Amino acid sequence: MARREDCGDGARARQHVFLLPEYLKDASKKMKSGLMFVKLVNPCSGEGALYLFNMCLQQLFEIKVFKEKHHSWFINQSVQSGGLLHFVTPMDPLFLLLHYLIKADKEGKFQPLDQVVVDDMFPNCILLLKLPELEKLLQHVTEGKEIGKKKYYKYSKEKTLKWLEKKVNQTVAALKTSNINVGARVQSTAFFSGHHISSDKEEDYIRYAHGLISDYITKELSDDLSKYLKLPEDSASLPKPPSKVAAQRQKRNK
CATH class of the missing domain: 2.20.25.530 (N-terminal domain of TfIIb)
Structure with missing residues (x-):
């Protein structure tokens, strides 16, 4: 290793x-x-x-x-x-917890976390409940209340989009710090796909970061995030950026 x-x-x-x-x-x-x-x-x-x-x-x-x-x-x-x-x-384990919170939200009620994070196919999901600062993490994506010293949670789409926006901004900052040029890649993708997009460098970074974050959320939530970030609608038709591994390999080959 x-x-x-x-x-x-x-x-x-x-x-x-x-x-x-x-x-x-x-x-x-x-x-x-x-x-x-x-x-x-x-x-x-x-x-x-x-x-x-x-x-x-x-x-x-x-x-x-x-x-x-x-x-x-x-x-x-x-x-x-x-x-x-x-x-x-x-x-960030919150990406995995989101999967169960969104699924449980179909019932439209507050529930204790041990009834939300349940999966017959992947029973080891209960390990997520042992991670530190779990309650602090959940504040980013849920509404909570306490009844009889027991805590209940409910998925909040509004909070989740704000949290994901912060993740996008953090990713943009990391890309810039690492001197990763995404503008040429985004413009090239748009050219070959027949789309015209702005040459604004900041928008290129946001678009690229959105694609990376989308690897950890559902397509529906990714589309909602794109609208929340005010990205052009045709961005959804553009291919996703390469995976982290491919990006790291590309950086090593420079």
């Missing part, structure tokens, strides 16, 4: 890069280091995806798979054969 510093949510964050044994994809494994690989719901697709919990630090990580044929990787002082590489970066 190798470690490097990477930018995320506008701040410096520790990133792990490692080769993951194939068997870990099919079962949860608790390692001596306190790391646990678990399958949880992908908040964007609704399908299962592999995540990593640090049980000691009580922190959630997402795992991005980067695969190429006939490649080797330099990790620390060794060479690893094979093109399968996994990037592990800290992830």
